[in-house]
Amino acid sequence: MTAAVAGSAAGTSRSSLLRGLAVLASGALFGFGLALSTMIRPEVVLGFLQWRDFGLMLVMGGAVVVTAAAYAIAPRLMRRPPLGDHFHHHVSLLNRPTLVGAAIFGIGWGLCGVCPGPAIAGLGTGNVDLLWALGGIALGALAQGWTARSQFQPASNP
Amino acid sequence: MIRFFATATHRMDPTSLFSFGWRHYLGGGLFIGAGVALLFVLTGLVGGMSTVFTSTWSYLTRQPYFQQERFVSSRGWRLVFAAGLVLGAFVWWVAFGPPQPLRTALPWWQLLAGGLLVGYGARLANGCTSGHGICGLGSLQLPSLLAVLTFMATAFATAQGVLRFAGSGA
Numbered sequence: 001m002t003a004a005v006a007g008s009a010a011g012t013s014r015s016s017l018l019r020g021l022a023v024l025a026s027g028a029l030f031g032f033g034l035a036l037s038t039m040i041r042p043e044v045v046l047g048f049l050q051w052r053d054f055g056l057m058l059v060m061g062g063a064v065v066v067t068a069a070a071y072a073i074a075p076r077l078m079r080r081p082p083l084g085d086h087f088h089h090h091v092s093l094l095n096r097p098t099l100v101g102a103a104i105f106g107i108g109w110g111l112c113g114v115c116p117g118p119a120i121a122g123l124g125t126g127n128v129d130l131l132w133a134l135g136g137i138a139l140g141a142l143a144q145g146w147t148a149r150s151q152f153q154p155a156s157n158p
Numbered sequence: 159m160i161r162f163f164a165t166a167t168h169r170m171d172p173t174s175l176f177s178f179g180w181r182h183y184l185g186g187g188l189f190i191g192a193g194v195a196l197l198f199v200l201t202g203l204v205g206g207m208s209t210v211f212t213s214t215w216s217y218l219t220r221q222p223y224f225q226q227e228r229f230v231s232s233r234g235w236r237l238v239f240a241a242g243l244v245l246g247a248f249v250w251w252v253a254f255g256p257p258q259p260l261r262t263a264l265p266w267w268q269l270l271a272g273g274l275l276v277g278y279g280a281r282l283a284n285g286c287t288s289g290h291g292i293c294g295l296g297s298l299q300l301p302s303l304l305a306v307l308t309f310m311a312t313a314f315a316t317a318q319g320v321l322r323f324a325g326s327g328a
Contacts, residue, residue, distance in 0.1 A: 022200040023235045027242015028249065030193030030205065035250035037186020038178070042262050042269070049317030054175045055183035060291055062187025063194065067296030070195030084202035090293040092285060094301040099308050101283025102290070104275050106309030110316025112264065112272020115287040116207040116280060119273070120240050124247030126259025132266045136273020141211035143274075144281040145223040 019083040031121040033063070040122040042113030042133075049110050108140075193246075194292055203235060204297075206289025207243075208280035210236040279309075 037059040038044045048056040075087045092098060109115055114122075114133035122130040176183065197205045213233035216224040251260070262269070280286035283305055285294055290309075294302020 019201055020235070020238055023197060023203070023238045024242040024245065026193045026197035026200070026205065027239040028193070028246035029196060029242075030190050030239075031243035031246025031248075032250050033186045033189025033191075033193060033246070034243065035186075035247040035255070036189060037183050039186065040247060041260070042264055044178075046317055046320075049313050050321050051314075051318075053177045055178060055180060058176070058180055058183035059187035059190065060287075062184050063191035063292045064295045066188055066191025067194045067198075067292050068298070070191075070198050071297045074199045081198070081200055081202035083200045087198070087202040088204045090204045090206065090285075090289070090297050090299060090302070092290060092294050092299045092301040092305065094304065098283045098285075098301055098305050101279045101281070102285075102305040102308040103312045104279030105283055105286060106279070106312030107316045108272045108275025108277075108279055109287070109309065110272075110313035110318075111275065111320060112269045113317075114269065114273060115276060116211060117243065117286075117288050119276075120207065120210075121243040121247040122260065124244040124249075125251040125255055127262060128259070129262040129264070129266070129269065132269035133273035133276070136270045136275075137208075137277035137280075138211050138215075140274040140277020140279070141208070141281045142215055142219075142277075144278045145212055145215060145221060148223050148282075 015083065022083050030117070031124060033059075034118050034121040035125060040118045040125060040127070040130075042118075042130075045109075045113035045115075045118075049113070112136075190288075190292065191296075193242075194288070194296070197239070201235075203232075204293050205239055206285055206293050207240070208277075208286040208289050209284075210240050211277055212281050213237075283309075 034040050037055075039056065039059060044053070045056065047053045074081070080086055105115075112133055114130065114137075116137055119130055119134045119137055123134070194205045197203050209229070209232070212224065213229040213236050215221075216229045216233055276286070280289070283290065285291075285302065285305060287309075290299075290302040290305040295306065
C-alpha cells in the first residue's frame with residue numbers, strides 16, 4: 001500500500017482511500033463466498049476430507065477459474081491497475097520448505113478443518129470457538145518466523 | 159458431528175457426491191474467486207490469506223524476519239483485506255445465516271493444535287489453501303500445484319486417521 005502512494009504527494013490521500021475501499025470490498029466478496037460455501041464450518045471441511053461430501057471441490061474449482069481468468073486477462077488490457085503501481089505475481093518456489101510446509105499445513109488442516117481464510121471470516125458469524133484456531137495459526141506463524149531467522153538473509157527480498 | 163448434520167437443513171444422502179446440494183458450493187467459490195479477481199484487477203495485489211498472520215506480527219516484534227520489506231510494506235492492506243473477510247461473512251450471517259452465532263462442536267484443543275500446524279506449515283510453504291490453491295493455481299504455478307497435492311494428501315490422511323482412531327467427527 002505504501003509503495004503505491006509514496007511517489008505522488010497530491011491526490012495521495014484520496015487514491016489511498018479508494019485503494020483501501022477496493023481492498024475492503026474485495027475481502028468482503030471473499031468472506032461472503034467463504035460463508036456461503038459453508039467453508040467457515042470446520043465440520044463441513046472435515047466431512048470433505050473424510051470423503052463424505054465433495055462440495056469443496058466445487059468451491060475450489062469455481063474460485064480458481066475466476067481467478068485464473070482475471071490473472072490472465074487484466075495485465076493484457078491494462079498497463080497497470082487503476083489503484084496500484086503494477087500487477088504483482090504469486091511467487092511460489094519449488095523447494096523443500098514449500099513441500100514440507102504444505103505437508104505440515106495439511107496435517108493441521110485435517111486435524112481441525114480450519115485454514116487461514118475461514119479462521120478469519122468465521123469471526124463475522126460470531127463463531128468465537130474459531131478463536132482457538134485463529135490463535136493457533138497466529139502462534140504457528142510466529143514460531144515459523146522465529147525459527148526461520150537463522151536462515152534469513154536481508155538481501156534476498158523479492 | 160452426527161448431531162451437527164442432523165440439525166442441518168439438508169440431510170446426508172450417502173449416494174450423492176454433494177449431499178448438501180451443490181449450488182451454494184459453486185456460488186461460494188465464484189464469490190471467493192470474484193474477491194481475489196477484483197483485488198487483482200483494481201490494485202494489482204495477490205490475495206493469499208496466510209501472509210497476514212506473519213505480516214501483522216511485524217507491528218509487535220522487532221525480529222528481523224518479520225521486518226522484511228515484503229511484510230512491512232503489505233501489512234496495512236493485508237489487515238484491511240482480513241477485515242473485509244469478516245465483514246463479508248457478517249453480511250452473509252445477517253442476510254442468510256441462523257439467528258444465533260455459529261458454533262463449532264470440535265474440542266478447543268483440536269482447533270488449537272490444528273491451528274498451530276496450519277500456521278507454521280502455511281508460512282513455511284509461503285501459502286495456504288488460498289495462496290497456493292487459488293492464487294498459485296490461478297497463475298498456473300507448478301510449485302503451487304505440488305504444494306496443493308501435498309497438503310491434500312496429508313489432510314486426507316490425517317482426517318481419515320482422526321475419524322478411525324479417535325472417533326472424533328464420526
